Amino acid sequence: MHIKSFRIDISCSGAQFGFATTFQKGLNIIRGSNSSGKSTIVNCLLYSLGMEELVGGKGEAALSYAVRDYVIHDDKKHHITESYVTVELENHLGEMSTIRRWIKSETHNTKLAEVLESPMPGSGTRRTSYKFIHDNYSAVYQEGFFTYLEHFLGLNLPKIHDSNGKQVKLYLQAIFAATAIEQKRGWTDYIANIPYYSVSNARVRVVEYLLGLGVFDQESQRMELDLESISLNNDWTSKQKELSSQAALLRLNLTGIPNKIASDFDQNNVEALRSANGEQSNLYTTIATLKKQYRDLELAINPDSGSPNSPISEELQQQTALVTKLVGDYETSLSNFTIFNSTLSTHIQIKAQTQEELTRNKTTKKLREYGASKHLHAASDSCPTCHQHIEDSLISINLTGTAMDIETNIHYLESQAKMLAKQEAGLELKIRDAEIICQNFSGQLEKERSVLSSLRKDAAKGNIVSQAAVKKQVLLEWEIERLEDFSDKLEDALADMAKLATALKVNQDKRRLLPKDRYSEEDKRRIRRFAQHFRGNAGEFDYHSADVADIVFNEDSLLPQLSRLELREIMDSPSDAKTKAQAVRNGNMAQNSSASDFVRLIWSYIMALYQTASSGDINGNHLGFIMMDEPGQHSMATKSQQALFRMLASQNNFQAIVAASFDDLDAVFKESTEGVKFKYIHLEEKCIAPFQGV
Missing domain, CATH: 3.30.40 (Herpes Virus-1)
Structure with missing residues (x-):
């Protein structure tokens, strides 16, 4: 991402104020005194990209009064009637996008962003569209601003799980927290100000994404396998319950079918058993026994001649x-x-x-x-x-x-x-x-058809049959039909369950191929490269609270540590650097950096993310853009600041925007930027000034 230009337009009754500048690739330094409005520019830049949550809130309320309420000029208050910001972006494909967002307006909602997109191929005209921002689905719907910005920047943000187990997107604001560091809270942690979206270990997920780790693909595969296994088990349970219910109605006991799906299921081990006279017989034996009883009843029937007007004939007509x-x-x-x-x-x-x-x-x-x-x-x-x-x-x-x-x-x-x-x-x-x-109706029809079939046989023989014998024969015939029907269903169901078991085995085999650890060997290589860049940067920035060679990275937190203790700022510690380092090695200090040294660690961390992601053999997902507001915290040595600026200016396919006061001293500015190539943007007393122009 390359910011080409930026401007703030402010309309007051009878006067126009604002700020405008262009940026180049490489390093851009905005210099001004502490009251000149550097942070106003940085925050408005973030606002133009929908990222004001990094400053501490949503909407125009996150910005200074100087761009939404009134402008002080010549000791007079000029009340603002309308204000907006405009930023021009270039993506990795060379496409341009101009984004305008209102801060105060009677005619435009601040949740609306006007987007002037690159011209369509073969056309010189640029299409204007409007995207809604900071509202439900603004990162999902095509009309949403964050959806547009994600696509324009060529990102494919992964799906992750929030603290409730719900699948959500790793939102763009979380990514920007690792590339845009504002002054107030940005220097309090390695990646501070990530908006809370109920995502556990959000900072870790951001680092994993920027480094292009395969953990998201692995999680996606695991998720698909989990969903498939759940679906397979649900299908299995449904069939198992249905078969068990049908078997119970037929006084059968099914064995060999587990309640939960099993990959080693063998349908040949399944039996449907019925107990009779203290003995158990399987389904096929039961059907054979009932058929024999049916034949025996038929032989035992006493025939007696009848006529068409006999009771059998009348009953046959009624039954028909x-x-x-x-x-x-x-x-x-x-x-x-x-x-x-x-x-x-x-x-x-x-x-x-x-x-x-x-x-x-x-x-x-x-x-x-x-x-x-x-x-x-x-x-x-x-x-x-x-x-x-x-x-x-x-x-x-x-x-x-x-x-x-x-x-x-x-x-x-x-x-x-x-x-x-x-x-x-x-x-x-x-x-x-x-x-x-x-x-x-189906059950009743089956039963009455069985009776009709028996009556037809009796009528054909001209017999008057014992009603008890007929009833027994009808019931036997009905039961045999039900058992034979269940036998066919059982065979089909077992074949389906065998397929489910085979599918589960394939699922389990695929799961075994996934890395047992969270990170694959390729991921671990990238993490080692990240740690290597971090240590190199810390040394370059003159980190001196401990020996950088002893710094290792924790694979769970992806943070630097010494002797299993996370590197943090010392609040009350020995003043001698060597004593500090020795205390850390002895395990006596949970926080082991001076305030300025901890800022050096944050510099090292932020830069190492880009350096690793942009390596030719890694191809991560960094935006290629870093913005820092007052990186020289806690009376930072000019030597360290100079090292930071040199590093920012020397990166390839990269843009850095730094806002700094340099202690309002020309000597500090000159020493910090000596030998550094950059675009200089100098602010006068106030960045918001009478403004004319296009």
Whole structure:
């Protein structure tokens, strides 16, 4: 990322104030006294990029009164009527983007960013669009500012888990916390001011991303494998419960099927057993035994001649009529069940389309509200090019009749969504009722058909049969049919469960291929390179509280440490550097750097992130941009500052912006920048001054 230019425009009644400058690649130094407004420029720059959370808040409230309330000039207060910032960016592809964001305006919402994008190929015109910022989904929706900025900068921010286990994006603001260090809190930690998004170890995740570690890919793979294993187990449990329930209704006991899915499942070990007379028999033996009993009953029946008018004949007619009626009832219930399912499917599709259209309308409304300016033609339903009327609707302009405006359309869609939700709930109840009715008719039909089959056999033989024998025979036939049907279902289900078990084994094999440690060997190589750059930088910046050669990196925290103690600032420690280092080695100090030395460590850390990420054999995800506000904290030695500036100026494909006062001394400035190539931006008494120009 390269910031090419930046400006602040302020309108007061009868006067224009502001600030404007350009930046070059390499090092840019903004010099001014402590009251000149250096931090105002830095903070406004962050605001123009939507990053004011790094300063301590969202929106214009994070900025100085000098850009949102009033300007003091010639000992007079000039109250601000409108103010905005404009920043021009260049990405790694050489594409340009100009972003304007309002600080105070009666016509523009401060949550609206105006974006002037690079011209389309073959066209000289640049497209203007409006993006909403610091609102729900501004990092998700295409119309969101952070989504736009992420894509423009060529980033692909990974998904991580928050403290509640929910999957969220590693937001752009967290990345900028490692590249833009403001004055007040930025020098209190290695990467300070990361906004809180319920993400555990956010600083570690930022470092992992900037260094391009593979941990995100590994976590994504683990997540996919976890989701797959959960899905496999759910399918398994569903089939296991269904089989167990059906088996229980048939007085069968299933063995060999574990409650949870197992990769070593063998369907040949599954048995369906029934106890009878103190003995157990499997399903096939049970069916064979029942069939023998059925045949024995048939042989034991006493035939007795009958006629068409015999009781058997009458019963046969009645049973036929009953079965015919049940067939009609069953087909009607099955038709209702199918229709309800089809209707529900259609409702779900319509509901999804309604929700999608509602989202588009709400997004359009939000952009219109944020940009509801008298100066925005599109916001007032007028084309900015031809000034013709634009319909306040997403409906095709080819439709005849009066179209609803966005507000009415949103109200209509919300009402439709509620109505569809109620209808969907009602349909689900109808489906459950229809399914139960259908199952009841099906069971009753099977039973009556069995009776009819027996009666037909008896009538054909001309026998008058014992009712007890008929009843036993019918019940046996019905039970045999149910058991045979269950046998077929069991065979199919076991084949499916065997496939699930095989899929689980593949899942487990893939999981074994993932690194056992959090970091792969390639990740560890990058971390070692990071530590190497850090130690080199610390030595270059004249860190002297301890021997830099003894500094190692903790792989859990990705922070430097000595003798297993994290390197921090000493609040009350021996004054002699050698004594300090010895105390650390002896394990007597949990914090082991002077205040200025700790700032040197932060410099080293921030620079090492870029140096490692930009290495030819690493290809990390750094923005190639660093901004520092008053890096010379705690009366930092000019020698150390000079080393920092030389390092910032010597990096390739890199831009640094540094705001510093240099203790308001020309000698300190000259000594700190001696031999350093940079663009000099000198501030007068106040950076916000009477301002004219384009």
